[in-house]
Amino acid sequence: MIEVTIDSIRVSLMSQHRIVVLKEENGSRFLPIWIGPFEADAITLKLQGIDAPRPLTHDLLKSVIETLGGEVTHIVINSLEKNTYFARIVLDVDGDTIEIDSRPSDAIALSVRVNAPIYVAEEVMEQAGLLPEEEISLTEGAGASTARREREEEDDEDEDLGVFTDFVEGLDLDSLLGN
Template structure:
């Protein structure tokens, strides 16, 4: 089962100094942190802030290519967590045919923002991510959930949604 999520914001991990995209369940309080690279976080931040660039960025080019081929992005799904790595799939449609493409979650999220496509996460991924995060940081899943849910806009940085 897929759970619809929205990007709650971007923040920096105080331990690793790596960007985190925080996804939040649209119908509840479930949150999912996904650590991403600096460049990927920048691509997401540019779209969140609706910052125009003088030339198309990679995700803009991908969106424009999809449109140019008379296709559309229906949704992106974070569908697996394996060995502490998230896996996503971009679901597209062209001439009535469904096409799925494997993608890094950060790229899929950046494209979803640009294509105004919904973001989903498999329920099993949410369950496994809570367990993995709790084990890795020696905190309980409930403590991690409460910390992420309790973040205020200042803690989320300027990239709040």
């Protein structure tokens, strides 16, 4: 397992999409994971030290676990299947280890509330991890092959837009503005 930290939460200006970007603790790879806006807000609020006036779902989950004598030891993003990430919340309850299936966004939101480490399975990082020079896109899936495919598509689009670029560069703005 690879320990990661939350690097950032990114927001698309064109849609409601959010991506939490996890960074490899002792390496240079990043793992972008699509999450919902509510989970993104729950993570961001806690990271910024802002308390909600009433407990959010993840605060409730934390309270239930603690009230029942459990402790979140860590969470792990353990699988990636058909562009869907899977996670496990790992608990210690009276010396027994219990793993609970979770969406990564919910597991991360809980981990920031209990200061539990976040891990990514090596095979998941191999499959979807990105190096710093690879672009993290907000329009497609989060795998490294997707980022490469998007760069290739952008190159093709740049070629197709050459006519428009020539047109815009050839405009005489002074005459259009009446100067």
